[in-house]
Amino acid sequence: MEVEGRILKVLQNIKGTDIHPGENDSLFESGLLDSFALTDFVAGLEEEFDMTIPDSDLSARKFDTIRRVASYISAKAS
Amino acid sequence: MAYLRAFGSYLPTRRVTNAEMAPLVGADPEWILAACGIEERRYAAEDDTVASLGVMAARDCLQKAGAAAADLGMILAASGSSERFCPGPASQIAAGLGLASTPALDIPVASCGSLIGLVLAAQLSAQVGPVLVLGSEILSRRIDRTPKGKDTAILFGDGAGACLVGPDTGFARIAGSILSTDGAAAEILKVERERIVMEGKSVILHASRKIPRAISDLLARHQLTPASVGVFLLHQANLNLIERLAGTLDVPLERFFVNIARYGNTSSASMLIVADEWRQAHPEPAAAPLVFSAFGAGLNWGALLAVPG
Numbered sequence: 205m206e207v208e209g210r211i212l213k214v215l216q217n218i219k220g221t222d223i224h225p226g227e228n229d230s231l232f233e234s235g236l237l238d239s240f241a242l243t244d245f246v247a248g249l250e251e252e253f254d255m256t257i258p259d260s261d262l263s264a265r266k267f268d269t270i271r272r273v274a275s276y277i278s279a280k281a282s
Numbered sequence: 283m284a285y286l287r288a289f290g291s292y293l294p295t296r297r298v299t300n301a302e303m304a305p306l307v308g309a310d311p312e313w314i315l316a317a318c319g320i321e322e323r324r325y326a327a328e329d330d331t332v333a334s335l336g337v338m339a340a341r342d343c344l345q346k347a348g349a350a351a352a353d354l355g356m357i358l359a360a361s362g363s364s365e366r367f368c369p370g371p372a373s374q375i376a377a378g379l380g381l382a383s384t385p386a387l388d389i390p391v392a393s394c395g396s397l398i399g400l401v402l403a404a405q406l407s408a409q410v411g412p413v414l415v416l417g418s419e420i421l422s423r424r425i426d427r428t429p430k431g432k433d434t435a436i437l438f439g440d441g442a443g444a445c446l447v448g449p450d451t452g453f454a455r456i457a458g459s460i461l462s463t464d465g466a467a468a469e470i471l472k473v474e475r476e477r478i479v480m481e482g483k484s485v486i487l488h489a490s491r492k493i494p495r496a497i498s499d500l501l502a503r504h505q506l507t508p509a510s511v512g513v514f515l516l517h518q519a520n521l522n523l524i525e526r527l528a529g530t531l532d533v534p535l536e537r538f539f540v541n542i543a544r545y546g547n548t549s550s551a552s553m554l555i556v557a558d559e560w561r562q563a564h565p566e567p568a569a570a571p572l573v574f575s576a577f578g579a580g581l582n583w584g585a586l587l588a589v590p591g
Contacts, residue, residue, distance in 0.1 A: 232483065237483075238483075239482055239483045239485075239486035239487075239522075240486065240490075240522055240523075240526060242483050242486070242487060243486060243487055243490045243526070246487060259464065259467075259488065259491060259492070260466060260467075262467070262484060262487040262488050262491070263467075263470075263481075263484050263487075264481060264483035264484045264487060265484075
């Protein structure tokens, strides 16, 4: 599965529903992620991608859209 | 060695309920409660100052400790909302207590300042004698009560808390502490142009990780686990955050003494205010470890452990 699809899977697990936001849709402005769901989202990404997101990267803006998250994860993996 | 002798607090009388706040910020009272667990907060009177609130809390603490201001070896006063940067409120608090030469130092750190004060007091009291630690805030003057400022306006309230740390006796002994600072994230929580500016989601992300890590590391140093702690006395930032921290530490929420519903987030004052209420409800000598923890501007965060005896 491509990175974006795996990110969506993490998001769907947190929300418990079959949501399909656009890659550039704001997950915050759409109401999909509040402060605490974002914390779960970041933890879910670490588990899904078997990575540690360091405290220095804990800026909400990095996780606002699926595309931004995909770019971040791809950059960390390379 | 250093001991916790007593706490004190002062809350202004004016109550601002969610019903009063909601129309100002364009939100429902129920939404405010769900977002942060706050039902009302207190606002200072027009002629109150950070120092005047601090003096009231200091007097309450000294009275509960059976101590006199003249006994103090030092005052450490934390505030992120003082009316002026320099001199800060510490010297005015000392003057308000009738002290003319006792050293009184400011800790200008919102939210975590009183924890920093406790950690410093634990180190200093053996040399200088009893240290009075204060957190005093008037945050109602640092928020924007309009829809634009909703995210901070709903949270913050005014108040002051105090703790007397002594070198000889007390109801619990300060056993250790951890303090940390991460200036790389300083921009996510700051006071700028006299207003609190906060990236709430980033703050929660950091706090959700850093606080449990600090508490777990501190307890591990002392061969303790979260389950062995009698009470957690935390900075009252947001009830949802406290619930999350309890879950991360795998401790029942009942082990966390909370009062955020009645006072809101009073920044550096909140941890000492909640400690004062806990102590009034439990006046006996401590029977189990106590953990204090706070997180705030800087970023600064940490934890302090006190144990029976």
